[in-house]
Amino acid sequence: MTEPILEARDIVKSFGRVRALRRASFSVLPAEVVALVGDNGAGKSTLIKCLAGVEQPDAGEIFFEGKPVAIRTPTEARALGIETVYQDLALASDLDPAANLFLGREVLRGGVLGKLGFLDNGEMHRQAEDAFTSLGVGLQDSKAPVANMSGGQRQGVAVSRAVTWASKVVFMDEPTAALGVVQTRHVLELIARVRDRGISVVLISHNLPEVFQVADRIEVLRLGERVAQLKRGEVSMEDVVGAMTGAITRGEAA
Amino acid sequence: MSETTTAPPPVEEEAPERVPWWQRFVTGSSTWIGLILVGLIVVFSGLEYDSFVSTSNIRNIFTDAAVLLVLAVGMTFVIITAGIDLSVGGVLVFSGVVSIKFMNAIGGNDWGTILLGLAAALGSGLAWGVVNGFLVAKARIPALIVTLGTLGMSLGFALLITGGVDEREVPIKLIDTIGTGRLFDQIPYLVIISLVVATVFGIVLAATRFGRNTYAIGSNPEAARRAGIPVDRHLIKVYGLTGLLAGLAGFMSLARFSTTTIGGHDADNLQAIAAVVIGGTSLFGGIGSVLGSVVGVFIPAVLQNGFVIVGVQPFWQQVAVGAVLIGAVYLDQLRRRSQRQR
Numbered sequence: 001m002t003e004p005i006l007e008a009r010d011i012v013k014s015f016g017r018v019r020a021l022r023r024a025s026f027s028v029l030p031a032e033v034v035a036l037v038g039d040n041g042a043g044k045s046t047l048i049k050c051l052a053g054v055e056q057p058d059a060g061e062i063f064f065e066g067k068p069v070a071i072r073t074p075t076e077a078r079a080l081g082i083e084t085v086y087q088d089l090a091l092a093s094d095l096d097p098a099a100n101l102f103l104g105r106e107v108l109r110g111g112v113l114g115k116l117g118f119l120d121n122g123e124m125h126r127q128a129e130d131a132f133t134s135l136g137v138g139l140q141d142s143k144a145p146v147a148n149m150s151g152g153q154r155q156g157v158a159v160s161r162a163v164t165w166a167s168k169v170v171f172m173d174e175p176t177a178a179l180g181v182v183q184t185r186h187v188l189e190l191i192a193r194v195r196d197r198g199i200s201v202v203l204i205s206h207n208l209p210e211v212f213q214v215a216d217r218i219e220v221l222r223l224g225e226r227v228a229q230l231k232r233g234e235v236s237m238e239d240v241v242g243a244m245t246g247a248i249t250r251g252e253a254a
Numbered sequence: 255m256s257e258t259t260t261a262p263p264p265v266e267e268e269a270p271e272r273v274p275w276w277q278r279f280v281t282g283s284s285t286w287i288g289l290i291l292v293g294l295i296v297v298f299s300g301l302e303y304d305s306f307v308s309t310s311n312i313r314n315i316f317t318d319a320a321v322l323l324v325l326a327v328g329m330t331f332v333i334i335t336a337g338i339d340l341s342v343g344g345v346l347v348f349s350g351v352v353s354i355k356f357m358n359a360i361g362g363n364d365w366g367t368i369l370l371g372l373a374a375a376l377g378s379g380l381a382w383g384v385v386n387g388f389l390v391a392k393a394r395i396p397a398l399i400v401t402l403g404t405l406g407m408s409l410g411f412a413l414l415i416t417g418g419v420d421e422r423e424v425p426i427k428l429i430d431t432i433g434t435g436r437l438f439d440q441i442p443y444l445v446i447i448s449l450v451v452a453t454v455f456g457i458v459l460a461a462t463r464f465g466r467n468t469y470a471i472g473s474n475p476e477a478a479r480r481a482g483i484p485v486d487r488h489l490i491k492v493y494g495l496t497g498l499l500a501g502l503a504g505f506m507s508l509a510r511f512s513t514t515t516i517g518g519h520d521a522d523n524l525q526a527i528a529a530v531v532i533g534g535t536s537l538f539g540g541i542g543s544v545l546g547s548v549v550g551v552f553i554p555a556v557l558q559n560g561f562v563i564v565g566v567q568p569f570w571q572q573v574a575v576g577a578v579l580i581g582a583v584y585l586d587q588l589r590r591r592s593q594r595q596r
Contacts, residue, residue, distance in 0.1 A: 054480070075482040090480050092473035094540030095466075103470055104481030106463050117462040 003066055005030045005200055006051065006082070006169050011060035013046055020046040022224040023060070028169055033191055033201045035211040038221035039244050044204050045087070047221065048171050052084040053077035081168035085158045085175055093147035097139055097157045098128035100146055101164060131164045132156070135190055152183030159187065163194050170194060171202045176210060188214050208237050220244055287532055287582060291549050291556065298560035305563050313442060319555040320448035321346075321510070323548065324503040325526040326533075327455050328496030330547045333530050334459070335472040335492055336539025337390060337397040342500040343522030344408035345382045349375040349504030350514045351412045354421045363425045371428070375505035376498055382408055383497015387490030405523065412516055424512045433509035444506055451499065456544030468492060472539025528575065529554065532582045538590070553578060 004027035013021040021043045028034055038044050049055040051062065053071040062069055064080055071077045077084070091100050102124045108114035125142065132139055137156030139149070146154050155175060162170045172191070176184040191201050191214050205211050211218060212232060220228040220243040228243040241247075298306045305311060325342050332339045353375035360367050382404055389400040424433075432443045459465035467488050470478040479485045507515060533550030535542025558571045 073482075074480050078482065084480075086480070088476075090474065090477035092470040092477050092540065094473040095469060099466065099470075103477065104483045106466055108463065117458075117464055119461060119463060119466060 002029050004028055004063070005065055007063040008047065008051060009061045009063070011047060011050055011057045011062075013043075013050060013055060013057050020224055021050070021057070021060075024221060024224055025226045026051075026219055026221075027229075028200045028202055029217070031195060031198045031200055032216040033195050033203060033214050034217045034219060035203045035205060035215035036219055036221060037205060037208070037211060037240060037244060041223075042221040042244070043224040044221055045173060048084065048173060048202070048204060051077070052082060052171055054084075078165065081166055082171070083162035083166035083169075084171040085155075085162045085173065087173040087177065091146050091154060091158055094145050096143050097132070097146055097149075097160075098125045098142060100157055101128045101131060101161045103161070105165070128160075131160050135160050135163060135193065136186065137190075150183075151178045152180065152186065155179060155183065155187060156190075159190055159194075163190075163197075163199065166199055169200045169202065171204070173204045174206070175203070176205070176207065184210070208240060211240075212237060222246055286585060287534060287546065287549050287553065287578075290578065291553050294553065294556050294560065298556070298564060301564045306560060309440070311559065311563070313440075313445070315552070315555050315559050316445040316448075317442050317510075318559070319551050320442075320444040321503045321507050322522070322525055322529065322555075323448040323551045324451050324499050324506065325522060326529040326547045326551050327452050327544055328499035329526040329530045330533075330535055330542055330544050331455070331459065331468055331492045332397070332496050333472075333527070333535050333537060334468050334539055334542045335489060336475075336537075337489070337493070338401060338527065338537075339386060339493065339496050340398065340401040340523045341382060341386060341405040341408060342496065342503075342526055343519035344405040344412070345379050345497055345500040346504040346507060346522060347514065347516050347519050348382065348408040348412045349378040349501035350508040351415050351421065351516070352378040353505055353508060354424060354514060355415060357425055357428075358421075358423055363427050365427070367425055368428050368432075371425075372502075372505050375501045375508070377501070379501020379504065380494055380498040383494040383500070384490060386497060387493030390493060391486040391489035401523075409516075412514070416514065416516065418516070420516055421514045422512065424508055428509050429512045431509075432506070433512060444510060447502075447506060451502070452544055452548055455495075455499075456548075459544055464488075464491075469540055472541075474540075525554070528579050531586075532575075532578055534582065534586070536586050536590075537583070538586075541586075550582075 006028040008024065008026045010023040010025060011021050012023060024043055024047050026036065026047060036044050036047070046055060050057045051071065053074045053076050056072065062071060069080070071080070074084070092103060095103070098121070107120045107123050107127070109118045109120045129142060132142070135156070137153070137160050139153055139156070146157055155178070159172070159175065175187050179187060188210060191203060194201050203211065203215060215232055218230040218232065218235070218240060219226060220230070220240060222244060230240065325346070329339060329342065353371045356374040357367050357371035360370055386401055386404055389395050390397045432447070434442070436442050437446060459468065467478065467483050470481070470483060471485055471488060475485055529550035530542070530547045531537060531550070532553055533543070533546030533548070535546055554571065554575045557574050558568055561568045561571050
């Protein structure tokens with residue numbers, strides 16, 4: 001079996017008396033789409049936050065490319081090549097798409113002006129247009145604030161940002177939750193395109209038909225623990241539902 | 255607001271999801287407010303051309319607005335981060351008091367003394383601003399409360415230092431130059447200082463990473479944090495900047511009035527906030543510009559001056575400014591509502 005690019009082992013995380021994760025494990029292989037599924041409260045978002053540096057696990061280990069790492073902040077996660085598309089998108093809605101794409105990584109002008117912190121908006125717009133075009137994100141007006149855009153377009157901007165900067169892994173937390181049918185199809189195509197670039201995608205979703213459409217593997221979380229690691233094509237949707245609800249206690253060997 | 259980027263206005267063509275240009279124009283409150291200012295100037299010029307459009311009158315308007323403009327520039331940054339700074343009037347007075355005490359302690363009437371006095375004013379202002387920023391960003395106390403507290407504290411300290419009596423021993427050289435002097439005998443130095451401050455920080459806000467981070471934090475602090483922007487540090491800098499400019503305003507006020515004017519700045523904070531909001535900066539953060547605030551400072555100033563000249567009771571100015579303020583915030587709400595429907 002290929003060595004995972006990112007692996008979490010026995011992660012424990014409590015919020016007060018609530019134990020969100022009790023020895024949860026998870027692995028991501030290189031250049032795959034892996035779906036992380038589970039019922040509400042299974043701990044999917046918490047697990048992702050621990051891997052993205054937003055939350056700190058109380059116990060457990062994280063391995064990146066085989067080596068143990070501590071991911072203390074989102075910045076450290078990004079330094080490893082891990083980007084996240086959050087469920088609430090995390091866009092600055094008053095800024096335009098290019099400004100959002102480069103949020104926290106602005107391109108500065110050359111020379112003295114750059115030293116003074118002057119932005120190179122022209123260059124950022126050009127690169128942003130390229131990124132949106134190559135990922136097939138259609139924006140009619142790339143200079144309007146993202147607040148003026150539809151949910152699908154905003155999702156497109158958020159995904160483009162993650163993909164532009166990720167070199168290894170992209171987490172997507174319910175990327176299609178707020179989208180219509182056509183927009184959902186676009187995002188799923190986008191996910192496949194990202195994988196084809198050699199970047200692993202972790203798809204967190206409730207929507208099993210969607211998961212079966214794009215995921216190469218499925219890992220199931222239940223009550224803060226991994227209960228199954230499944231390969232698409234080897235299992236049915238019923239198996240996955242069974243693992244999610246506890247009807248089947250153990251899937252293929254973990 | 256499109257004036258926050260250097261980008262040219264977008265070409266409007268077939269786009270189903272886009273806000274048409276006229277709607278953006280109409281809901282852009284800076285556009286409206288600029289037109290209102292132009293309208294006011296036209297009306298007053300038409301009524302009393304000779305007195306209103308005279309060099310001395312224009313000079314008066316600009317000089318009266320200079321101190322408030324410096325405060326409003328700092329306030330613009332704070333409000334764009336979705337914060338507020340009520341302490342500016344108190345910090346202004348405190349900085350003036352510290353500055354005059356400092357200059358008197360050194361003695362003398364030369365530029366060295368004046369520069370040290372300026373440094374004392376800027377340092378005091380910056381210190382209060384950093385305290386504000388630290389309490390807002392790190393202690394997570396609402397900005398309204400923090401700055402209400404430091405407003406009282408800074409004014410209180412100013413009264414303690416002076417015993418409640420205005421200090422009047424400002425170096426003559428400071429009064430003659432910065433206070434009442436004019437470049438080429440025409441443009442008051444106070445006006446030059448305020449316009450330079452507005453220009454420099456207008457550019458900082460519109461064209462630099464510091465400005466971009468300010469908008470991003472006001473727009474969505476969580477997004478900014480996740481994008482790796484040092485949100486807390488940036489907030490401390492922004493409140494520090496507002497305090498620094500309040501210190502500068504205190505020094506300018508000292509030079510102009512040759513006294514500490516302890517009792518004269520109770521409404522400075524509200525005037526600065528009103529100017530910023532009239533200028534199209536959103537109290538909810540993320541939107542705004544220094545240019546808008548400049549217009550927002552000049553609407554009350556022109557109204558006040560114009561009413562006096564055309565013989566309307568100047569008390570109407572307060573009524574009119576109040577109405578403009580409410581109108582500006584209503585436009586901001588309309589704009590946000592039209593976005594939320596999407």
